Amino acid sequence: MLTAELKEVTKAYGTKIVVDAVNLQIHEGEILALLGPNGSGKTTILKILAFIEDPTGGEVKFLGERVNFKNTEKVRLQSTLVFQKTTLFSTSVYNNVASGLKLRKVPKETRDREVKKALELVKLKGFEKRNARKLSGGEQQRVAIARALVLKTKLLLLDEPTANLDPKNAGILEEVIDTVNREDKVTIVMATHNMFQAKKLPHRIALMDEGKITEVGTPAEIFGKLSKNLASFAAVDNTFTGTAKATAGGTSLVDLGNGVQIEVTAQRQGATAVFINPQDIILSKTAVKSSARNVFKGKITQITDLDSLVKLKVNVGKPFTVQITKRSFSEMELCLNAEVFIAFKASSVQVL
């Protein structure tokens, strides 16, 4: 049974085509991830599936019926989207989470019960009366998820649900996504460019690039054919491609270009893609003698404030993303353009 189906769906803004003749089937009860760089059309596809954006061409079927985009008021009740940028109404957490239920004229008693349940699920028990916009970023995104979950729609759409969240909040959300899919059989389509998430959560992945779906398959299939789909991964943090050469010590050296060579424990030859978890990278102001096989000197080019963490982009010839705690960040007195060293063990490098 298909929950939704896109046939040759195209979306253009003026002459700019953002979704290009996309064919996609969404099976009932699955988690489908749209994986691809920024601007590849993921968000637009989600908005079309939420029926808040109409396609310029093609056909969309929902629960077997062709969707008339001139009148989506009814069908919108069956599909809901959680935006990447957390958007909350300036009122209490309760009023936010209950807003969709109020629109559906759900009686107050049921509403109270459902809101309570949804808040427990996202680990915000007892937050009903708090001002939603005064919560931390992670809590706000969890309110937004609860507000969507409470509606029990046939289709739940999530646009980069954990982007800009620290690992703790991201972990809570991933658990929630998994739970509602398994227990409530909610069909989920999520956009992501988080490699870990894409490997772990979804049943199927659709790779996107420049408005097109380039490949659809299970995570195993997609990651198995990585070299073919490198473009879609280019935007993922700390994912690099290069040429590997075995060393005498049983490890391999991967030349990423631009003078950056990293050592990995796996033995590889030829084209290889590697991924380093941002949390596995140690940042220091001076070169430290350690067991880490990979040490590079670079400059901080970007600083992003997450809830309890700070995400840094360090350019060492290739841009690396590093995550450190806020405390380390202030104690180390880091700033933009500061010279720093990054270090990680050969065994921390995942060869894809």
Add this chain to the structure above:
Amino acid sequence: MADILGGIIKGFELVVTGDPELYGIVYRSLLFSGAAVILAILWGTPIAMLIALKEFRGKTVIKTVMNALIGLPTVVLGLILLLIFSKGGPLGFLGLLYTPGAIIIGQAILVTPILVSIGVSAIESVDPEIMSLSKTLGASESQAQVAVLREALNGIILSDIASFNRAIGELGVVLLVGGNIAGGGLRTDVLTTAISRDTAIGEIGLAVALGILLMIIVFTVNIIVILSRKANYIVELAKPWFAKFKREERKSDHVNS
């Protein structure tokens, strides 16, 4: 000088003793200006929503004209309306001239540019995603618009107060189309017109009393509204303190330090 001083003292006396003539005028002022603002809200809000939320040609021109009309001299508007409502005028058959109806309509027209201009900027400052958000939660087009309005409420209330202040303190329109009638069945004299009349005929005491009350009304309306918003705000601020634990209130956003 003694006359003026005596007038001021008498003014205070009238205010304190609750003179019925005085409070009749106050009542009419509140009634007419209140009705005018409500009327202006009824047509001004949809206009503000249309300008703020829809893209169309000439939008900037309309916004500029609306802004300019805020400064329209009330006596000019009064004159135009007098010509329209007078017996030989296009709407003369309605028989509205020198009635409360004409005052209410006149003031409503006068405050519309204020209401629309402030309303438009309030609505435009709402996160554009609120519309899509409401829709994806199941709202119809009109329910989504109401959601946007609710988010713009602070600015909308501000536009309502500004409009009321302008209406109640206005003289030109009420004088020209209302006629400042102080007797008979349908009196049309209000605070501003009565002050000008009483001053002209040397009734300084009554004029001062009316002036005091006009100021009190304007300040009270503002203070009530500000306090009611503040009260909300103070309660919201205090909430975390009552909660079992205090959390850091921080929004994740880009910091380019």
